[in-house]
Amino acid sequence: MLQNRRVTASLPPALSVQQLTKHYGPTLAVNNFSLDVQPGETLALLGPSGCGKSTVLRCVAGLERPDSGQIVMAGRDVTYEPPETRGVGMVFQNYALFPHLSVLGNVAYGPRMRRVPRAEAERRAREALDLVDLGELEDRRPDQLSGGQQQRAALARALATGAGLLLLDEPLSNLDEKLRHELRGELKALLAHTRSAALLVTHDQREALAVAGRVAVMRAGQLVQVGKGPELFARPATAWVAAFLGHANIFAGPGGTAQVVPEQALRLGVGDAYRVSAQLLTDSGTEVTLDHPLGPLRLHLSPRESGLIESGQLRLQVDGAGVLQVPDDRGRGKA
Numbered sequence: 480m481l482q483n484r485r486v487t488a489s490l491p492p493a494l495s496v497q498q499l500t501k502h503y504g505p506t507l508a509v510n511n512f513s514l515d516v517q518p519g520e521t522l523a524l525l526g527p528s529g530c531g532k533s534t535v536l537r538c539v540a541g542l543e544r545p546d547s548g549q550i551v552m553a554g555r556d557v558t559y560e561p562p563e564t565r566g567v568g569m570v571f572q573n574y575a576l577f578p579h580l581s582v583l584g585n586v587a588y589g590p591r592m593r594r595v596p597r598a599e600a601e602r603r604a605r606e607a608l609d610l611v612d613l614g615e616l617e618d619r620r621p622d623q624l625s626g627g628q629q630q631r632a633a634l635a636r637a638l639a640t641g642a643g644l645l646l647l648d649e650p651l652s653n654l655d656e657k658l659r660h661e662l663r664g665e666l667k668a669l670l671a672h673t674r675s676a677a678l679l680v681t682h683d684q685r686e687a688l689a690v691a692g693r694v695a696v697m698r699a700g701q702l703v704q705v706g707k708g709p710e711l712f713a714r715p716a717t718a719w720v721a722a723f724l725g726h727a728n729i730f731a732g733p734g735g736t737a738q739v740v741p742e743q744a745l746r747l748g749v750g751d752a753y754r755v756s757a758q759l760l761t762d763s764g765t766e767v768t769l770d771h772p773l774g775p776l777r778l779h780l781s782p783r784e785s786g787l788i789e790s791g792q793l794r795l796q797v798d799g800a801g802v803l804q805v806p807d808d809r810g811r812g813k814a
């Protein structure tokens with residue numbers, strides 16, 4: 480085990496994107512973007528719509544040519560190689576399964592294209608289908624599968640390529656919320672099992688945190704912060720990152736700074752009483768807004784905590800040590 484770790488540590492990154500820049504006409508889609516994905520790691524590229532995530536992925540896949548920068552895979556510069564020699568497995572938003580092929584045919588397609596003999600290609604395909612629990616449906620056509628099953632077939636197809644790097648572009652985006660929730664857990668387990676490195680593109684914070692070991696946050700073509708999901712949430716580098724990750728209480732301060740007040744910094748039922756200016760029932764409790772000197776303070780109360788509201792007021796103490804001071808970059812730029 481120890482020895483394995485040492486070997487892994489000495490391997491080059493599965494993917495190293497170095498100073499990547501890409502325009503579409505006048506639009507600067509990716510701006511001097513650098514990122515490493517380690518062998519076996521799942522990294523989520525997270526950012527709002529239009530920030531350039533898919534463009535990074537398409538450059539890595541070889542479907543777009545960068546204006547400048549390098550794409551290096553396991554130590555090999557592939558910047559100018561065509562997609563088919565890069566050795567990546569891909570899953571796109573719309574799955575892109577071939578409608579006329581069976582599930583087995585779809586999954587065996589990758590190895591077949593690489594001239595693997597049919598019997599061996601089908602053996603690998605069946606192995607991948609078993610991994611995603613679709614072994615019994617191999618004879619069906621894609622239109623005879625549910626959305627979740629199609630998604631798993633697309634994953635199996637990427638896995639069957641045996642690639643050391645998987646590229647997943649919003650792989651759960653076509654599914655309803657309940658199924659997405661279920662498949663997030665499955666996807667994480669599956670990626671851990673395959674030991675391939677994976678770059679997952681998503682605009683969904685929960686998905687990034689649930690599936691990936693590390694999360695890279697992207698804004699307007701640039702990388703703004705990268706780290707383990709819980710650490711990013713606990714220590715966002717800027718007010719924009721805090722807001723994007725879902726922090727509710729961010730208050731502009733002097734000199735271009737902002738204060739982020741995480742829920743852990745709030746103690747309820749002690750200290751001064753503040754007026755509750757708004758109250759909204761949710762499925763898991765109550766969303767309230769307090770008139771606080773810092774600004775309108777929003778918090779989520781469990782049904783038991785809601786009992787602490789007396790005569791329209793709630794006692795609350797803010798633990799100053801838990802409040803984060805960050806640069807306020809929320810007004811800057813787009814996406």
Ligand SMILES: Nc1ncnc2c1ncn2[C@@H]1O[C@H](COP(=O)(O)OP(=O)(O)OP(=O)(O)O)[C@@H](O)[C@H]1O
Pocket residue numbers: 503504506507508526527528529530531532533534535682
């Ligand atoms: N083929 C293209 N031609 C012109 N502009 C493009 C093209 N593809 C993307 N863009 C622009 O480049 C920018 C980045 O797009 P990209 O698709 O990479 O963003 P994204 O973060 O993946 O967005 P989404 O989450 O909505 O898929 C956007 O401004 C987009 O309009």
